[in-house]
Amino acid sequence: MFIYVLSTLFDITHTGVLNYKPNVDPGLLIKRNQQRNWQVIYQLLQLRTQPMTITKPVVTTAELSQYNFGSRYQGTHKVWTTIWVVEQNDLYGTRDNSIKSLLDDFNKIPMVVGLEESAIFEKNYLETSDDDTANICFYTPNTWGNNKFDIDFHSLENELSAK
Secondary structure (H helix, E strand, O other): OEEEEEEEOOOOOOOOOOOOOOOOOOOHHHHHHHHHHHHHHHHHHOOOOOOOEEOOOEEEEEEHHHOOOOOOOOOEEEEEEEEEEEOOOOOOOOOOOOOHHHHHHHOOOEOOOOOOOOOOOOOOEOOOOOOOOOOEEEEOHHHHOOOOOOOOHHHHHHHHHOO
16 A cells, blocks of 8 residues: 655645536536546546545645745645555656656646635646646655644554555
């Protein structure tokens, strides 16, 4: 079992809103677009395998120096984070870079903006390849570090092993 973490500056809130009818409730548009962004992330994670589990995104307000976002994004902003688990190792990487395929799969994928983000984006797409404008980053338990909010990887592993 292998655990990965994704953090992004785009609003990927899981709202469950799958339909939007402007004549019925125009206020649902933001929730529908948040769900659209989440669905894009979820589908991209499924390109190489079916995750054993994936958490709903958690939004926190954090100092961006704690993350691996591009240098253009500084200060305190909202960050959405999700965790997923796969059965096989090396699905997303190479010997030299354990997340290389994730970086390739997610690069330049369009996202809906103007939701609950606090960051301002030059381009309305996921950016993984530019050190200045990267707005999504990936981690393993070894690279997550202690500066971000707590994730109890050991408890998560035990919980999933029991299933």
